[in-house]
Amino acid sequence: MDSVSVLIPTLLRPLVEGRSEVVLPADAPMTVGGLLDRLSEGRPLLERRIRDETGALRRYVNIYVGGEDVRRLELLDTPVEPGDTVMVIQSVAGG
Numbered sequence: 001m002d003s004v005s006v007l008i009p010t011l012l013r014p015l016v017e018g019r020s021e022v023v024l025p026a027d028a029p030m031t032v033g034g035l036l037d038r039l040s041e042g043r044p045l046l047e048r049r050i051r052d053e054t055g056a057l058r059r060y061v062n063i064y065v066g067g068e069d070v071r072r073l074e075l076l077d078t079p080v081e082p083g084d085t086v087m088v089i090q091s092v093a094g095g
Contacts, residue, residue, distance in 0.1 A: 002025070002027070002082030002083060003025055003026055004081075004086060005084075005085045005086070006022045006035065006039055006085075006086045006087075006088065007086070008021065009088055009089055016039075016043065022039060026082035031074075031078060031079055032063055032065060032070050032078045033055075033076030034080075035080050036050060050088065056076075057070075057071075060090060061088065061090050063087065063088055063089070064086065064087040065080055
């Protein structure tokens with residue numbers, strides 16, 4: 001079975017059982033939105049940290065598919081292919 005690897009930032013790892021990478025099956029055509037739906041199944045806190053109440057990406061969360069920012073592609077409609085690596089990057093305020 002083909003799969004998609006999702007790389008998880010340190011701040012979100014407690015919400016995915018401490019893992020730095022989650023591998024999800026890619027058994028059907030998938031988009032970033034569908035991938036996030038699968039990743040968030042049973043993890044409502046993760047969903048709230050990645051997407052807002054309308055389902056849009058939070059502005060401090062960046063997602064890359066194959067090294068490309070989905071905000072420069074098709075956002076949540078960006079296609080994800082088997083074998084792709086998806087990076088979730090959460091901006092952190094600091095100074």
